[in-house]
Structures are given as C-alpha cells and as structure tokens.
Amino acid sequence: xxxxxxESSQFQRFMLTRFELAELxxxxxxxxxxxxxxxxxxxxxxxxxxxxxxxxARQEIVATALVYFKRFYINNTFYDLDPYLxxxxxxxxxxxxxxxxxxxxxxxxxxxxxxxxxxxxxxFPYDVPDIAECESYLLEEMKFYLVVYxxxxxxxxxxxxxxxxxxxxxxxxxxxxxxxxxxxIFVYPPHVIAVAAMFLSRVVDQGSQSDVEAQQWFADLNxxxxxxLQVVSDLLVLYGLWNTYSEEKMPxxxxxxxxxxxxxN
Amino acid sequence: MENYKRxxxxxxxxxRAKYEIIGFISSGTYGRVYKxxxxxxxxxxxxxKKFKPExxxxxxxxxxxxxxxxxxxxxxxxxxxxxxxxLCEVVMDDNAIHMVMDYAEFDLLSIMQHHTHHLRKPLSxxxxxxxxxxxxxxxxxxxxxxxxxxxxxPANIMITSSGVVKVGDMGLARVFRRPFQTLYNxxxxxxxxxxxxxxxxxxSRHYTTAIDMWSxxxxxxxxxxxxPIFKGEEVKMEKKQxxxxxxxxxxxxxxxxxxxxxxxxxxxxxxxxxxMKQFRHYANALKTWYTNTxxxxxxxxxxxxxxxxxxxxxxxxxxxxMEHPYFMEEPRPVKHPFLEQNISYPKRRLTxxxxxxxxxxxxxxxxPDSSMPGSSNVNTVS
Numbered sequence: 001x002x003x004x005x006x007e008s009s010q011f012q013r014f015m016l017t018r019f020e021l022a023e024l025x026x027x028x029x030x031x032x033x034x035x036x037x038x039x040x041x042x043x044x045x046x047x048x049x050x051x052x053x054x055x056x057a058r059q060e061i062v063a064t065a066l067v068y069f070k071r072f073y074i075n076n077t078f079y080d081l082d083p084y085l086x087x088x089x090x091x092x093x094x095x096x097x098x099x100x101x102x103x104x105x106x107x108x109x110x111x112x113x114x115x116x117x118x119x120x121x122x123x124f125p126y127d128v129p130d131i132a133e134c135e136s137y138l139l140e141e142m143k144f145y146l147v148v149y150x151x152x153x154x155x156x157x158x159x160x161x162x163x164x165x166x167x168x169x170x171x172x173x174x175x176x177x178x179x180x181x182x183x184x185i186f187v188y189p190p191h192v193i194a195v196a197a198m199f200l201s202r203v204v205d206q207g208s209q210s211d212v213e214a215q216q217w218f219a220d221l222n223x224x225x226x227x228x229l230q231v232v233s234d235l236l237v238l239y240g241l242w243n244t245y246s247e248e249k250m251p252x253x254x255x256x257x258x259x260x261x262x263x264x265n
Numbered sequence: 266m267e268n269y270k271r272x273x274x275x276x277x278x279x280x281r282a283k284y285e286i287i288g289f290i291s292s293g294t295y296g297r298v299y300k301x302x303x304x305x306x307x308x309x310x311x312x313x314k315k316f317k318p319e320x321x322x323x324x325x326x327x328x329x330x331x332x333x334x335x336x337x338x339x340x341x342x343x344x345x346x347x348x349x350x351x352l353c354e355v356v357m358d359d360n361a362i363h364m365v366m367d368y369a370e371f372d373l374l375s376i377m378q379h380h381t382h383h384l385r386k387p388l389s390x391x392x393x394x395x396x397x398x399x400x401x402x403x404x405x406x407x408x409x410x411x412x413x414x415x416x417x418x419p420a421n422i423m424i425t426s427s428g429v430v431k432v433g434d435m436g437l438a439r440v441f442r443r444p445f446q447t448l449y450n451x452x453x454x455x456x457x458x459x460x461x462x463x464x465x466x467x468x469s470r471h472y473t474t475a476i477d478m479w480s481x482x483x484x485x486x487x488x489x490x491x492x493p494i495f496k497g498e499e500v501k502m503e504k505k506q507x508x509x510x511x512x513x514x515x516x517x518x519x520x521x522x523x524x525x526x527x528x529x530x531x532x533x534x535x536x537x538x539x540x541m542k543q544f545r546h547y548a549n550a551l552k553t554w555y556t557n558t559x560x561x562x563x564x565x566x567x568x569x570x571x572x573x574x575x576x577x578x579x580x581x582x583x584x585x586x587m588e589h590p591y592f593m594e595e596p597r598p599v600k601h602p603f604l605e606q607n608i609s610y611p612k613r614r615l616t617x618x619x620x621x622x623x624x625x626x627x628x629x630x631x632x633p634d635s636s637m638p639g640s641s642n643v644n645t646v647s
Contacts, residue, residue: 007343009342080268082266093329096332131329132329133266136329136360137270139330139362140273140357141273145342146338147340153442
C-alpha cells in the first residue's frame, strides 16, 4: 500500500472525474457563485494550514487533513456538520494517522486560538468531547479508509534523481501546497500533481532552465501531459482568484451559506 | 453536529442485524473477538473484533479512536495479501468500533501447544516449511510496503483449517518511511520480549525491518523445537523507566554466543552496550541446539542462522529468505499443508457471552490458550 498507489483505497474508492466534481460544485450553485465556492475552498485550506502551523505539523499532515475535510463534505453539507469543528477534527485524526499524535486538548485550544486570530465572528462553541464525537462521524463517513497519498514523496524521490536545484524544489513544494486549494488530489494521481508542480516551478525559476538533465527527464516522462497541463491550468485559475479573495469576508459568507441551506431544507 | 447525527443514525446498520455472532473467541486490552457469520449471502465464517469503548459507562467519547486502533484499521484497510488477515469492513455500533475480518480456525501457538500436550510429536518438516514460507511471504509484502509489524509471535500468526497462514494483529504495526520522529520516540517498547531483536534489547533508537526478521527466526526455531528458543524472564517496568532485559539477552547469548565486534561492527554504538560486560563469555551453540531438535537439513540450519544474525544489516531479509535453498529441498513448501498431509487439529473452542446469538451451554469452557504465557503479553508504552 505505502508502495503502491494503484492498489490504494484512495485510487480505488475516492477518485472523482472532473465531471463528477463539477456536479458536486453545482449542488452549491443555488446559494453560491462559482467564485465563492473557490473562495470557501481557499478559506478552509488556509484554516487547516493555520492550525497545522501552530501545532508545527508537517505539510503531509495538513494535506491529509484537507483530504479528509473534502471527503466528508462530498456527501454532506456545512449545515449537517459545522465546518469549523470538522477542520479541527480532521487535523486531530490526520496527526494520529501520520504518526505524530497531539493531545486532543491541544488540538482544541490551538484551533480555537487560530479561529480567534482570523476573526472574532467565527463561533466555536465546542468542547473537547465534541471533537472526539465528530471524529467518529468522520471515520464512519470515510468508511475508515485513512491512508492518503500525496505528491510530496514523489517530488522528493524525483528531485533526488534529477538533482533538482534547491530553489526549484522549494518552489515545487509550495505549488503542491497550493494544489490542495483545488480538487486536484481527487482527480489525478499524486505523481501527476508533482510533475505539474515541477513544471510550473521551472517556469517560475528561469535560472535553472539550462539544466539539461532535468529537461531530458521531462522529455522522457511517461505521464499523460494533458493531465499535467490540466493541473497547471487549474492552479493558474486558482492564482487568478487569489486577487479577489478576502479572508475578512469569509466568516460572514460561510454563515450566510449555512443559513441558506437550512432555509431550503 | 446534531443534523449529521440524525442523518447518520438513519443509515447505520446494527452489527447484529447483519451478522450472527456464533461465539466469543478471546479478549485483550483492546476489547473482544467473536466468531460470526453473515445473515445473508454465502455462509462464510468471520471474526469480529470489537474495540472497547474508551471508558466504559461514559456517555460520550473523550479522546476518540486510540492510536493503536487507528494504526490497525488504517493499515489493514489498505493491505490485501493472501498471507495477511483481510479486513472486510468496519462497523460503528453501540459506540464501539467493530472490525469484521477473515476468520482463521487456528493460530500457530495453539497448533504448537497441541503438538506439545496432545500429540507429543514435532511438527512435520512439510508443515514447518510451508508455514515458514507463507509467513515470510506475508512479511515480505509488509516490508515492501514500508510497514513494520513489530509484534510477530506465534499467537499472532493465524492459520486456516487447510493451513494457510494469515499474519494478524497489526495493532503495533506502522509505516517506517520518512518517520517524523525516531521510531523509538513513537513507541518505547515494541515486540514481545522472547521475540525481540538484539538491537532493540540494546536500546537502538533506529531500527529496521530486520527486527521482524529476528522474530521470524525465533518463530522458525520454535516450530522446530516446540518451545521458545529464547525464553527469557521479562524484567517489569518500574517508574516508567525502561529496564534492560538482562534475562532475555542472557538466553540469546547462551545459544548464539557472545557477539563479537567483527560479527556486529556497530554493537559498541548501541545505547545499552555497557550492559554487555556483565555477561560471561559464551561460544556459539546454535548448531548443537539445531541438532538437538532432531532436524537434519543443513540448508534449514543455514536459513535459521541467517535470520538470527546479530547484526541487523547482515540479517536475512524476508524476500531473500524466500529464495533460500531450504525451500528448494524436498519436501517443498505447499499452500495447504494440512490438507496435503490430512492433518486436523481441534477447532477453536468458543464460549458464549451476552453478545452471542445462541444460548450459553450449561458448562462453558475457557479457550485453552487464554492462560498461556506469551499469548497476550504485548508490552506497549506510549
């Protein structure tokens, strides 16, 4: 499993087509514009990252938590379960699964602090047992499939192989982080995302373009290039939307959205 | 959360609506294991492991799923191999997690005990070889997937009625690729003491798949002799201090001899190396030990020695061991050794408890293994 993505539950059970993803997004279209949908994705990714930083959790843990978050809301709405509570819970479970457990009280207090830092409007009226209870729902919803594959390991393996210069490696790493604000990990295998990130990082980092070995490596690559370009294009769309994103407005948008779903139920 | 809770409760299927609980198999710190069969579909036998709710009697969970349940479920969900116990599904019911798994009629400990106490004769070479080969096959799969089992011992080797090995109990298993902290920091004590590798006994902070191979070597030896090869007295932990396992180390050097520097170049770097000075000098007596078991195969001896190498770097890997000449020699290993040799062992004894569907018999008997040493003494400290 840890060695073979193709046999993983992630590949066999949790992959979606771009069409299915669009269908899922369209379910929110009654209440939200497509731009707002993306903003909400950016918002909760940044919240998970923020709590993760406070816990000094490494990037894979944050990424695993984000995948859990997304998996939960494929068949549920923010009205069914408060996304702020789910954010904290996803991190709690991801820390355990990635063998870097934190005490539940610490998760609770760091989450509370992170939310307060973002906005006083965020309501987090929960206590420690709420996270534990929420965890059991998250586990059930995911049918207890907990192992998640990420592009980071692929990037590290490849960068060693082609001696990727450190700035390019770092740039690619950050681009992979950004990819979790899109749904790439639900559509493409991790290596495709890693290649897309490396590709994009080389565009950004012109300095190492002369690296013949890396160019040859890209040329020899046996990866569907249209997939890679699709990931790149999704990332570019995301970067475009960053300009219109404003974190201060998000708590209100989220609560308005939840109230709208409640009203339509 | 209330909205989701209502929604979930409507979907939830009760474990006993889906499965008939035939009997109670065993219990441990984690909870209880039952034998069951599905109420619909083909009449197969299954094992259901019911984890204890965190704290008995508490209305709400307080810290959620335990690290060990999280490991076991997370890993088993991804593992699919004929020599690894298969996890069919996980059901949440009655605030407890239930793992529905393959059922195996025997475990290696109960089979060896049957030979010791009832048949009073050793396991046949075909059986030993077939079980060992399948065990290696399962362990090689785990290692190829960057998983350490960390608690290999006869009680955790499940065997079906035809003789197919299923490595079970992944509660201590973990992925070792790119650990965030040393494995030692995660769990201070791993592997039941009789099966614990010398590098662990000497306090190594970093360890590898070689620790599982040491356990496999011990299990191989135990199948040959029908008693643990290194049956040391465990030093109990006091005041959360991890003790040096003097008795266990002594048992090992009595058989394998005092480790010399050229045999294990990095031994002096082990944190607890200074303890080695307290032992008297022994010569290697493994050959004598092996001869005394009555086994004659030289290849078998070579294989055993290669798994009981002191130096973890020189110890045989599971995939190399599978290629060993011992397995090319007659009798060759087979997939269903019990069928092949027409052997049958007494079935697992079941008892009944309040969860079971049948009525309890007038005189319930305990499972014969539950009081045996080494069957439930996993030592974990987190």
